[in-house]
Amino acid sequence: MSLLLKIEGLTVAYESDSKRLLAVNNVDLEIFQGEIFGLAGESACGKTTLANSILRLIKPPGRIISGRVIFDGVDLLSLGEEDLRRIRWEKIAYIPQASMNALNPVVRIYDQIVDVVRAHRKDFPEEEIRRRAEELFVSVGLAPEVLKMYPHELSGGMRQRVIIAMSLSLNPKLLIADEPTTALDVVVQRGILQLLKDINKKFGTTILLITHDMAVHAQIVDRLAIMYAGKIVEVGPVKDIFERPLHPYTQLLIASIPRVGEKRRLAGIPGLPPDLRNPPPGCMFHPRCPLRIQGRCERAEPALRQVSNERKVACHLYEG
Amino acid sequence: MSGVNLLELRNVSKTFVSGFLFFRRKVVAVDKVSFSIPGEKPTAFVLAGESGSGKSTIARIILRFIKPDEGEVLYRGRNILALNSKELLLYRREVQAVFQDPYSAFNPVYPVDHILSITARRMGVAQGKEVDEVIDEALVSVGLRPEEVRGKYPYQLSGGQRQRVLLARALIPRPKLIVADEPVSMLDASLRAEILNLMLDLKAKHGVSFLYITHDLSTASYVGDCIAVLYKGSLVEMGPIDDVISSPYHPYTQLLMSSIPVPDPSRRWQERVTAPEVSAARGPVSGCKFYDRCPLRKEECRRAPPTLKKIGNRYVACYLY
Numbered sequence: 335m336s337l338l339l340k341i342e343g344l345t346v347a348y349e350s351d352s353k354r355l356l357a358v359n360n361v362d363l364e365i366f367q368g369e370i371f372g373l374a375g376e377s378a379c380g381k382t383t384l385a386n387s388i389l390r391l392i393k394p395p396g397r398i399i400s401g402r403v404i405f406d407g408v409d410l411l412s413l414g415e416e417d418l419r420r421i422r423w424e425k426i427a428y429i430p431q432a433s434m435n436a437l438n439p440v441v442r443i444y445d446q447i448v449d450v451v452r453a454h455r456k457d458f459p460e461e462e463i464r465r466r467a468e469e470l471f472v473s474v475g476l477a478p479e480v481l482k483m484y485p486h487e488l489s490g491g492m493r494q495r496v497i498i499a500m501s502l503s504l505n506p507k508l509l510i511a512d513e514p515t516t517a518l519d520v521v522v523q524r525g526i527l528q529l530l531k532d533i534n535k536k537f538g539t540t541i542l543l544i545t546h547d548m549a550v551h552a553q554i555v556d557r558l559a560i561m562y563a564g565k566i567v568e569v570g571p572v573k574d575i576f577e578r579p580l581h582p583y584t585q586l587l588i589a590s591i592p593r594v595g596e597k598r599r600l601a602g603i604p605g606l607p608p609d610l611r612n613p614p615p616g617c618m619f620h621p622r623c624p625l626r627i628q629g630r631c632e633r634a635e636p637a638l639r640q641v642s643n644e645r646k647v648a649c650h651l652y653e654g
Numbered sequence: 655m656s657g658v659n660l661l662e663l664r665n666v667s668k669t670f671v672s673g674f675l676f677f678r679r680k681v682v683a684v685d686k687v688s689f690s691i692p693g694e695k696p697t698a699f700v701l702a703g704e705s706g707s708g709k710s711t712i713a714r715i716i717l718r719f720i721k722p723d724e725g726e727v728l729y730r731g732r733n734i735l736a737l738n739s740k741e742l743l744l745y746r747r748e749v750q751a752v753f754q755d756p757y758s759a760f761n762p763v764y765p766v767d768h769i770l771s772i773t774a775r776r777m778g779v780a781q782g783k784e785v786d787e788v789i790d791e792a793l794v795s796v797g798l799r800p801e802e803v804r805g806k807y808p809y810q811l812s813g814g815q816r817q818r819v820l821l822a823r824a825l826i827p828r829p830k831l832i833v834a835d836e837p838v839s840m841l842d843a844s845l846r847a848e849i850l851n852l853m854l855d856l857k858a859k860h861g862v863s864f865l866y867i868t869h870d871l872s873t874a875s876y877v878g879d880c881i882a883v884l885y886k887g888s889l890v891e892m893g894p895i896d897d898v899i900s901s902p903y904h905p906y907t908q909l910l911m912s913s914i915p916v917p918d919p920s921r922r923w924q925e926r927v928t929a930p931e932v933s934a935a936r937g938p939v940s941g942c943k944f945y946d947r948c949p950l951r952k953e954e955c956r957r958a959p960p961t962l963k964k965i966g967n968r969y970v971a972c973y974l975y
Contacts, residue, residue: 376843520869548843548917549917552915588917597876602846603844
């Protein structure tokens with residue numbers, strides 16, 4: 335497998351008059367060609383900020399402080415604005431959270447697709463766009479007639495399919511989807527997840543799926559990264575992580591998911607995520623960690639280290 | 655008390671009209687819904703369904719925010735719209751509510767004590783110095799330390815703490831029933847588990863019954879005793895939750911169950927779904943509302959809506975049975 339996206343030492347800060355908050359804190363991540371990569375973590379852990387920084391969509395008071403985002407051999411963070419514009423949507427398509435509600439309500443779906451394509455390829459012939467749009471609609475499970483409709487005529491699931499079709503219109507290599515099914519009913523969610531999987535197989539599109547819902551990750555991703563307080567605490571094949579979670583946070587997170595038909599008492603995680611304006615010293619998770627090593631976890635910050643062939647974890651428990 | 659249901663809905667219907675003049679459209683939000691929460695022992699009754707199924711409308715009817723067009727809601731055998739003022743105060747005390755958004759339920763300019771002391775005073779639970787005792791007691795029973803919460807403003811608390819404070823508020827009048835409309839859907843997994851555990855504890859220790867309204871069958875199966883599944887305003891299946899979940903009868907319940915993502919990568923979905931998605935604009939249907947999505951539909955399903963039939967210990971509205 336070849337490397338498609340490599341993030342190195344990425345740090346993103348939100349700054350106010352006196353305080354600086356690291357929403358993404360020295361993150362390293364590798365995403366390979368053709369995989370579905372999952373990014374999990376609870377609200378405000380930095381998932382969306384990380385996704386936004388890949389395409390340099392961070393707005394003030396947020397700022398990328400350091401790091402590199404290497405996509406297909408090119409560092410996106412040092413690219414000129416015009417070159418970056420070509421990468422956005424053409425090479426990396428991004429479906430932000432709740433984007434299915436961002437369709438223009440007074441423009442027919444077809445014309446919105448034309449707009450997207452024309453923004454990047456001015457010379458694309460109309461006939462070609464129509465053919466491509468119809469093809470894509472069939473791939474995402476929509477009838478070609480939907481192209482003539484307005485957004486309000488569609489259900490939430492259909493609008494999400496439209497967005498996915500649009501994101502594929504220029505045949506991107508990487509698709510970043512942030513909580514693509516969160517506002518949808520379970521039945522519709524299943525259809526959308528199946529669709530993402532189909533796209534991954536059919537077009538070989540690499541997918542970065544961001545969601546807080548661990549059950550969704552369990553169902554469709556190949557590899558998974560767990561984020562906590564701006565840091566990646568664990569990475570590995572999703573099967574291994576669910577079978578044997580290494581980081582205490584991952585362990586507790588998995589134990590707190592209710593499973594249908596199981597009455598075993600759920601654990602929950604005592605305490606709260608840290609206030610990132612005043613982060614704790616040492617490991618970010620140590621104040622809540624049931625397995626913390628006194629004298630070590632509150633002093634030194636654990637690095638994300640390789641612990642086996644495919645697994646990495648940032649925890650002192652796994653350092654010799 | 656034996657034999658009298660704590661809460662009973664009899665053929666409750668509610669239609670909303672939207673639009674103007676020629677564009678008027680009727681939406682049947684709740685369609686002849688009947689169910690009951692028994693009075694003998696504390697019960698967590700789950701009302702499940704997807705968005706737009708009418709579950710929150712039912713909650714609003716029970717809480718007397720809106721009136722049903724037809725049917726009646728009985729609390730301990732008395733119609734809630736025919737209560738005298740004394741009975742109404744009792745009803746307002748004994749039936750409490752917790753909603754989805756623990757952020758918007760607070761007035762941001764007051765410390766969180768405000769919502770608690772107002773409840774204690776207005777509900778006639780306590781006066782003067784007793785108010786503080788009652789508040790502390792309620793906070794302790796939801797697992798909060800009063801000294802950590804009192805005097806704090808809503809923005810100083812986490813989502814889970816806020817939802818706990820709202821549960822504490824609901825507990826102050828010593829309710830018999832808490833209507834909980836998606837109380838955990840905005841919370842993170844770790845906090846969600848705590849609130850769900852709290853609901854189980856309140857049921858066991860304080861004898862509070864719950865009407866738990868949710869779209870999430872995994873949390874429903876965790877806290878629930880009985881379940882009623884709604885589809886477009888109609889009940890399609892109802893019964894003990896373990897039975898319904900382990901062997902759903904109605905094709906919609908089956909579809910719902912098979913769509914829940916299992917948090918286990920070794921148990922992934924195998925077969926493909928081909929449930930047709932229909933556009934938001936739809937004409938009226940005369941027969942079963944699930945007809946156009948049902949994989950097992952027959953010609954007779956189009957004629958008239960199926961009624962709830964009793965099969966063993968549950969009820970199903972489907973011509974297959």
